[in-house]
Amino acid sequence: MKKLINNIDTLLDESLSGFAKAHADIIQFNAQPHFVKRIKPTAPGKVALISGGGSGHEPLHTGFVGSGMLDAACPGQIFTSPTPDQMLAAAQAVENGGGVLFIVKNYAGDVMNFEIAAEMLDCPHETLLVSDDVSFPKTHSTGRRGVAGTLIVEKIVGAAAESGADLATCKALGDRVNLVTASMGVALSSCTVPALGKPTFDIGDNEIEMGVGIHGERGRERRAMSSATEIVDYLAGSIDDDLKPQKGQSALLHINGFGATPLMELHLIYELASRFWEKRGVNICRSLVGNYTTSLDMAGCSITLSLLDDELLRLWDAPVHTATLRWGC
Amino acid sequence: MKKLINNIDTLLDESLSGFAKAHADIIQFNAQPHFVKRIKPTAPGKVALISGGGSGHEPLHTGFVGSGMLDAACPGQIFTSPTPDQMLAAAQAVENGGGVLFIVKNYAGDVMNFEIAAEMLDCPHETLLVSDDVSFPKTHSTGRRGVAGTLIVEKIVGAAAESGADLATCKALGDRVNLVTASMGVALSSCTVPALGKPTFDIGDNEIEMGVGIHGERGRERRAMSSATEIVDYLAGSIDDDLKPQKGQSALLHINGFGATPLMELHLIYELASRFWEKRGVNICRSLVGNYTTSLDMAGCSITLSLLDDELLRLWDAPVHTATLRWGC
Amino acid sequence: MQFVPALLPRLIQAIDNVIEANAEEVTALDQAIGDGDHVTNLQRGIKALTAQSDELAAQLDWAATWQKIGMTMMTAVGGASGSLYGTLFVAMSKAARERPVVSGVERALDLQTFAEIFSSGVDAVKLRGKADAGEKTMLDVLIPVAASLRQAATDSVALSDVLKNVVQAAITGMESTRDMVATKGRASFLEERSRGHIDAGAKTSQLMICALVGVLTENLTTPS
Amino acid sequence: MQFVPALLPRLIQAIDNVIEANAEEVTALDQAIGDGDHVTNLQRGIKALTAQSDELAAQLDWAATWQKIGMTMMTAVGGASGSLYGTLFVAMSKAARERPVVSGVERALDLQTFAEIFSSGVDAVKLRGKADAGEKTMLDVLIPVAASLRQAATDSVALSDVLKNVVQAAITGMESTRDMVATKGRASFLEERSRGHIDAGAKTSQLMICALVGVLTENLTTPS
């Protein structure tokens, strides 16, 4: 394993501190406990949106802190949920009279740590669970995982919160977006967690892992490597089965790289996935292609389809100014 | 080699067509010959900025086509310079009475192909050679290579052209930015060109290639793997020796990932590099961290420092709306 | 029984040693069916506890001690195991506060009180994790250990035998996870593929419990 | 001499074969000190030429033929070699246009005219590449081949010997690049490390020239 780091123990702090310096115009990093919050004061009564999760998925979530999206993000250790004290400190720093909405990817560690924080919070609060990964049935014993669709929830709810929606509205809106958003990923290689120094899983030269999770947790099944078209048919097919989009339905298509996949390949996947849905009469009218919800240096990608009605499209299009997503300002 | 592709021959077209679909609001893709141009008509008399180069460096250059930056980009085959017919067709499509400025990374193939196009062009034109890679002395037999600094030249000249600067002014401005911009990269792994199916170079588990080029051409020297601080000292030291920034000088610091390096590491490198120059009294007042000038799936990064005076800062900050860089609108 | 807070530095040291000694093996388990960070997570907690071990040894009562341990685990460990160990100790603290725990200089605990308090902690873990025995988690160790403590308390077994039973319950519970299909935690995504591997969290629970018992047993035979 | 455009399909086929047969070896050369795409680049050009070979065989004169070949190479190959081969043929076309080239049905070229035209092409390559002999490029083959053609034309050697000399010049030139330090093209960035490898572009120039000579020699002995 070769990594551009000094040592395992300082990696996260040095990186977060670099992130904070590079984006000092929008965000601020609190080192003890770790959280990133936006700088510009929000309107009084605005619902405070706080997300978080293990590190190693950058730019998620820190890259989405800023006006029109998150108020704060709590980065945990690499692939390890953040802790309740981070969430409480972040809430204290950004709560502004409108209550707190925690946006949590459905993973046991994240859910439990945010739950503890919520129990300790003494202001109005709600928790929004994102569970967009269709690799598993809805009936899976722990529910579905929250993956690349999370940023869509964060963007849309962020826009609503910015324009004055109250806590209950934000929570309901987030649940609605989660329901119309479905994702599934494929890994061509494993990631390597720096502290471990070797790949999380072994995978043959001619194998891929279908339905992989964003920590390199193995997914639905191991398959033989195949063409991009076959891979897209598998992933998009699973998503389509789940969302069952109507003809004429408008949608956002998000191709997410896991970290080591060239943009050229991601655009190729976008091409194939948009053909897949165009053939089925879906109107792909918004796109997002790039590395947004990564798994360190894993090769592979996920496909996310999000069925957006006019209201949701308007919220997606609303101005956003974060380290990673920026438009309309 | 595992890649998300159908086959080598259709890879580039499928990818460009996906890129075009994903960004249909800003750009348009011409398939025969290959070029990408912006959609919105420009002001009559605006200088047309055209860049191009081998594919495999995405988002460079196609991702920088749009208002405030390039008018067109000509993607070649993977790691292979585009051909004069592409440049001529692009020029014909976007020339609007202000002449054409070719922005070319200093690599033999690119230089010669753009030169042929320039000879055939029958409107006023200039060629801007970018040569920011300080891995080699200025006296190198082919001059220095053009690497990650290219986008800075494109952004700044793009802003000037948008605001009405004429051809000679754009050319002079670009030369000026090129002179105050210096880059150097390090590879931790080789890239794998799809058509070849195996890594371009072998590199040991404990080795790095200092001064690597963006096609995986080996660079200044092979060294033993070392800490991020030592690597930054080496790269930033070479850049600093070249630019010799004054105390108090303001600068843009750009950390560019080659494709397979997690953002977490890039931010860590940003932290170390900004400390390096802060210690020397340089005022790092603009930042850009991410995968912008990639080498397919190579692991590693480059550091670019660009010394920007008030005029250049203003042009850097001017609105830009491309697939990759967007602000102010 | 000499189970007093003064023992804490030795207990923490023992846990540190046993996790260190088994780090590679446990990491391999978490890599096989999880994400491989379990040892690193725990070690962050153990390091934080070690830094506080003198303070902990001087705590006024068990409730405060457990509260401090719980908060330390909760803030230092992260991940699933951090929230669960945090929950375990915070709940034990709560249970202790609700009970007439022996106070004073020695603050020794009688077995029955401890068994009840520990069981309350394990119940809180079940609630937090929405999990029970048989789901291939640390609960497959914690639940039988709590049961064996309660059993011993009612049967008034000799303390040395209690400790032996606890070790046996922990090891059996840990071993039992091997053939289970995980239905909670990260390993649940592997479904049938999770079978055949011991759960990392069960393994470390067992290791830590056995290490604690080791210190207590030593203390029993050669009281400090 | 039967060097007429009608031969072009066979010449193109011969080039295709020789590049295909040596693809792996040449790719390894370009990977060693370049970026590994040289064969793929050339093959795109050869494929485009093949698609046009009937058309080419029917061209009206050499100037038009070379112009077409040049433009095809220039638009299909890309990279350094595409611009250079494009330049070579476009310049040969230009030189042909400036000369009273034999026209008519046969449009056969005499050796001296061809030697002069080819030399003009090579000069254009030197200009385009800002390069000369000794820089470890295709010019280390093209320059000696041009010289050997010019020499033969003045000495009026037998055509079969001319062809042998050309082959010798090409091979010697190609071999000479092995010990050079590259000062042009991508390999120049390797500086001293470029020594010890044959230049890929020199190798393919040699291979293609030898393949052309092969067809011509065959044609000499068994005229079509």
Ligand SMILES: Nc1ncnc2c1ncn2[C@@H]1O[C@H](COP(=O)(O)OP(=O)(O)O)[C@@H](O)[C@H]1O
């Ligand atoms: N819902 C749950 N209930 C009980 N224990 C759980 C639950 N989820 C996970 N665990 C335990 O936590 C262990 C994993 O801990 P750790 O690796 O530190 O966290 P993470 O899974 O977040 O990476 C598992 O091996 C399992 O024993």
Ligand SMILES: Nc1ncnc2c1ncn2[C@@H]1O[C@H](COP(=O)(O)OP(=O)(O)O)[C@@H](O)[C@H]1O
């Ligand atoms: N300036 C130059 N003059 C002459 N030949 C050159 C020059 N630069 C490169 N070459 C030749 O081109 C070859 C490389 O061609 P190719 O691999 O197709 O292009 P690229 O170098 O752009 O990848 C080199 O091996 C060398 O023979």
Ligand SMILES: [Mg+2]
């Ligand atoms: Mg984890």
Ligand SMILES: [Mg+2]
């Ligand atoms: Mg090339």
Ligand SMILES: [Mg+2]
């Ligand atoms: Mg784990």
Ligand SMILES: [Mg+2]
């Ligand atoms: Mg090449």
